[in-house]
Amino acid sequence: MAPASTPPGPQPRPTLEGVPAYRAGRPAGSDVLKLSSNENPFGPLPGVVEKAAAELARVNRYPDAGVTRLYDALAAHHAQPADRFAAGTGSVAVLFSLLEAFAGPGDEVVHAWRSFEAYPIGIRLSGATAVPVPVRADGTHDLDAMAAAVTERTKVVIVCTPNNPTGPVVTHDALVRFLADLPSHVLCVVDEAYVEFVRDPSAARGLDLLDRPNVVVLRTFSKAYGLAGLRVGFAIATPDVAGAVRRATAPFSVTDVAQAAAVASLDARAELDERVDAIVAERVAVVGALRAQGWQVPDTEANFVWLPVGDDALDLAETFHPVSVRPFAGDGVRVTIGAPEANARLLDLAARWLTTH
DSSP: OOOOOOOOOOOOGGGGGOOOOOOEEEEEOOTBBSSSOOOSSSOTTTTTHHHHHGGGGGGGOOOOOHHHHHHHHHHHHHHHOOGGGGSSSHHHHHHHHHHHHHTTOOOOOEESSOOOOOHHHHHHHHTEEEEEEEOTTTTOOOHHHHHHHEEEEEEEEEEEETTTTTOOOOOOOHHHHHHHSSSSTEEEEEOOGGGGGGGTTTBGGGGGGTSSSTEEEEEEETTTTTTTTTTTEEEEEOOHHHHHHTSOOOOOOSOHHHHHHHHHHHHHHHEEEEEHHHHHHHHHHHHHHHHHHHHOOHHHSSSSEEEEEEGGGHHHHHTTTTEEEEEEETEEEEEEEEOOOHHHHHHHHHHOOOOOO
8 A cells, every 4th residue: 555645735825936035144253354245344423322322211111103213214314305305124025015015917027137126035025027138338328228128017126336246337317218218106216325435426316316206225234334233224116105115014023122223323424425425525536446456347336346357256255365255156255345454455365366377
């Protein structure tokens, strides 16, 4: 008598098939200089630790589900009504909530590629279909090709400026032209995670486009503000769009500790500007040194540089040890601008690489 077959166990949704896992940068350690995750080399801004620590005595209580303090602070900071904001655990979580709210099976989401690797993950999890449009050879968005990729099934278009991982911005005039041809029912998400590092006067200004009902701007406290470990990001949109994103977000996502730290960070604007200026100065120096060595480095307005080494990406990342960088197989390597001593070590390794390749 044949043994009874074992009944199948619980199965995940078919949507999960083919969803790539997000790859975090190698953790920093005593033998590793971490330039792989676009983290801020500076610690929290003045007053942030104290304000955040004061909330620890209340961690037996649930956080403010309405994110009231943060929304009020953001409203004052950006001169926008509080009902135009939707917060979450980093801008990537806010984007995932937006995709859950506005895209699903049968829908399409257009985005540049290579761009932020979480985009196709969030799109697939929503059940929608990702429509990647290759960036140009110089790492810039091809907005004409992205516009041509929009169909009657398109619900969302994502524009990353500066683009992660390649670095260039979308210009404001180009984005305005793109939006003029975009159907009004298609949301355009302008992902400005690195906007504080931008110095190009022609760069897109997402906040200036919020009079358009189909524009959403994403921002984060993880990069310039140095709160990557507390996970706070937000969207700015029309009240209806922001409300839909909030409804698609799990309750109590942004803790009171994170809210306090974010609000205190907004209050430290002078110190923020000083630190960002220092990172930008290092970026300019690193880009100049790499180009002088012979590297083809795209223009970057973020806190990282892109080395388009193609199939050598994984090998380069291993060779650069003890500097941890972020390889993207078949495309290139992204390197965060870190502290001066880490940048100097990177430049030394980059020069050695060129002598053997």
